[in-house]
Amino acid sequence: MSDDIMARVGAAMRLDRAEARDALAALWDETEDPLPRCAIAHHAADRQDDAEAELAWDERALEAAAGLPAEQRDSFLPSLHLNLGDVHRRLHHVEAAREHLAAARANAHHLAQDEYGAMIRGGIENLARKLAGTTDA
Incomplete structure (x- = not known):
């Protein structure tokens, strides 16, 4: 499951910003595994249009990393x-x-x-x- 999610994270990164945000948010909801969650949140933060939303995703990435x-x-x-x-x-x-x-x-x-x-x-x-x-x- 983790490999599939990570492949889908890679695919999401090739989308435009808005589509990537949506795809990454959907992937976040699909897994509880900390490794893909850390990657998802890290990349989702970079696709945000405002700093507050970026901060929220960066905090999620750090929280997910705690489970690694x-x-x-x-x-x-x-x-x-x-x-x-x-x-x-x-x-x-x-x-x-x-x-x-x-x-x-x-x-x-x-x-x-x-x-x-x-x-x-x-x-x-x-x-x-x-x-x-x-x-x-």
Whole structure:
């Protein structure tokens, strides 16, 4: 079942934004398995047109990741926290953004020394630069 759902997630990613949102929301309702749920929510967040909806899906992705075995979860955490930090920053939730930045940094050692790992580490440092000097006020 999980392989079928993951294949359908891939197919949904080839749809336009609105169709992808609908397809991913339907897939979310079809499974309780944390791995596809994490992937579904992660991709659904990227297809949202407003930051509040994106935040809700990013929070679902992090919640789903909690149900994964440690080694799977650990590999997702830097990216999930990076996404949450960025959306909180865009929503002017500076303290929450900083908390997720710290969590992304704390989990970055789980990233492989590959192109994906470099991309996430770069995103973490980019978020840090964007948050430098910002305040909650």
